[in-house]
Amino acid sequence: MTAATAILQMICPDQPGLVRELSGWVAGNGGNIVHADHHSDQGAGLFLSRIEWQLEGFGLPREAIAPAAASLAERLGGEQRVTFSDQRPPVAIFVSKQDHCFLDLLWRMRTGELPMRVPLVVSNHPDLGSIAEEFGAQFAHVPINNANRQEAEARHLELLKEHGIELVILAKYMQVLTPAFLAAFDPPDAFHRVINIHHSFLPAFMGAQPYHRAWERGVKLIGATGHYVTDELDAGPIIAQSTVNVSHRDEVEDLIRKGRDTERLALARAVRLHLKRQVMVYRGRTAVFE
Incomplete structure (x- = not known):
């Protein structure tokens, strides 16, 4: 060792x-x-x-x-x-229904590529519970909507405190974290604690359905972005990005399929850089020491 x-x-x-x-x-x-x-x-x-x-x-x-x-x-x-370097910090992964980024992170953790522990998985849907349990994590199903968001996030914070979580990874969670949640778990400083994967090469195509809008524009390159989460939607400091070529022959479904690979790569790289303490944030941007 x-x-x-x-x-x-x-x-x-x-x-x-x-x-x-x-x-x-x-x-x-x-x-x-x-x-x-x-x-x-x-x-x-x-x-x-x-x-x-x-x-x-x-x-x-x-x-x-x-x-x-x-x-x-x-x-x-x-x-x-x-x-x-020998620390393996406790990490919580927030998921929804899509499993490709979730499974990739767990596999990389199991092989030792990502030096972390995952004692907690949080989801607004029950679909991925069996995967979390297979990897020894507590699975917390916390439904969330506009009406109960404050109560749901209060439960999230309780779970994070209970497990001593140091980092939250949004692996296709598809929910916006409120400023109140971020202020409680991730107060602003040079060392952020929430990482998200966005399915576009930010700052292009922020928000929902970026692959559909990319296809409509006829782009020849799509990508994914691993970034820290801030109050401003999809505008947090960028850690890592991955791209893939597309052509006029590709339909929206092809962009989505190719995009899953870029999402896995960008998120895994962002998480690894964070865990290896190779990222620092200043003036809303990152310095990445590789």
């Missing part, structure tokens, strides 16, 4: 010497850096950094690393997050 590492993500005001400051902090505690990625956004005046180092031989015990990094971030006037 690969030796465990610590990962520091930092966003702070840009200033000279930050690479030396951060790498020096790791090295000063005896850390052996295995990955270091940095980005200076001159227009925003921000510096973004992801540093990963081996835990073996590091001078601070695991439980002391996050407080020490928080003190460093406070001194630099920034935000930080510390995680560890």
Whole structure:
């Protein structure tokens, strides 16, 4: 097995010497850096950094690393997050009736490609309950409509708290999360906690039935977008996108069929990048360190 590492993500005001400051902090505690990625956004005046180092031989015990990094971030006037490569955070998957993205995520989790646990699956329909149970997850059927949305989302929040959920994945859930839900579970900062798959190459064809509208426009390329969820529909920061060529011979059904593959790929890639702590959000956009 690969030796465990610590990962520091930092966003702070840009200033000279930050690479030396951060790498020096790791090295000063005896850390052996295995990955270091940095980005200076001159227009925003921000510096973004992801540093990963081996835990073996590091001078601070695991439980002391996050407080020490928080003190460093406070001194630099920034935000930080510390995680560890051997963690498998608890994830909730929200689904409806379509199973292709859901099954793909569970398969990738089982093979070890996605370092996560899925103790909870939430759905507004009962159809996928047997799949969730096969993978050892609690299946919560919570019907939702405009009349009961507040009560349903309150139940969602109870379930997320009960299972200690760190990330929600909307795998073709087909419901809009309210600002109240997002404020309770995912307060705005640089490290978002809800990922959605949208069946178009955003920002093209936002909203419902994008494949139908793409077919009507005669596009030659369709895609899917894995993005973080915000109050603005289908406008959250983009993490990953996937595309496929289409032609005049394709009907709407062909676009939908081809689109399922792009949805699986884009969502899996977005989730993996998030779990590997390779994504940071600033000014409504993402920096993806690969």
